[in-house]
Amino acid sequence: MLPTAVADTANRAVSIAMQDRRDAFQRAAGDVITEASKRGVLHSSMTVMGVRGVAKTEYEVRAQLAWQAWLRALSTQQSVVTTDLRPFLLSEIEKALESDSRDVADKVTEVQNMVRGMGGETPEQFSAAARARALEKVGSEIDHAILEATSKHSQGASSATFNFYGQVGAVQTGPGATAMVTITAHQRQTIAGALTAVQEVVERAPELEPAQRAEIVELVTEARAEVEKDQPNGLKLRTVLGGIGTTVQTLGSAAAAYQLLKGAAALIGVHLP
Secondary structure (H helix, E strand, O other): OOOHHHHHHHHHHHHHHHHHHHHHHHHHHHHHHHHHHHOOOOOOHHHHHHHHHHHHHHHHHHHHHHHHHHHHHHOOOOOEEOOOHHHHHHHHHHHHHHHOOHHHHHHHHHHHHOOOOOOOOOHHHHHHHHHHHHHHHHHHHHHHHHHHHHHHOEEEOOEEOOOEEOOOOEEOOOOOOOOOOOOOHHHHHHHHHHHHHHHHHHOOOOOOOHHHHHHHHHHHHHHHHHHOOOOOOHHHHHHHHHHHHHHHOOOHHHHHHHHHHHHHHHOOOOOOO
16 A cells, blocks of 8 residues: 555654653653542542543544654655555554553553452453544544545545645645644544643642632633634644643642643644643
8 A cells, every 4th residue: 555665664653652652651640640649549449540531641642643653654655545545544553552552551450450449441441442432533533634635636536645744734635725733523522621620620729829820711711712613723722722731730739630631732733741
């Protein structure tokens, strides 16, 4: 389907992206554990659920990063055969989530083993379901890209040209077209959920002065209004999310919410520290 050199380059890029996420994920899970310990609930189901939440977001972020690497590889080709392209890409991304993301599954297992009598899903079942959900979401991104490329810049009945722009994977579909940042429904839902978590924490954070609290809530409200628009302004949304993240990252009480925001922001190209 793709020249071997192109596929190898994409796979190396995916592997590097997975490696780069490992420290960030360990810090995120560590923050959840530290906060649970401070609250005296370390060996409770709350810790497991907190780490699972971070892990679920991490799988989604990694799936999106893998798709971005493959989209960039596709853009190097004058034309790409689209027959069986979707299952091929999903298979490659699934392999990356399984082989290069063992750190996520291992952390979920490690934390769940700390809690005695934890019922429900096993760590293996949770990780499998979380990966499947991440693949489902990235599958919709692939569908959109293929539809755009084949309908606007077709090279034949079963081939098309893909163009990659920047870190957020905009697809330009024809000569003179403007590259647009597409924020999917799944991304909107993830961002909105992270914003809600941040606001709930900020509204009761003891370390914030009333004026500071009001300013952060105003930014959250602005971001939520933007993400709910029919055509969100991607540049504005990334700017506001960056501002919120910078403001709340030092709040100890907001550690878990910040990690959710960080993962959600990464889906649209915002990489918070």
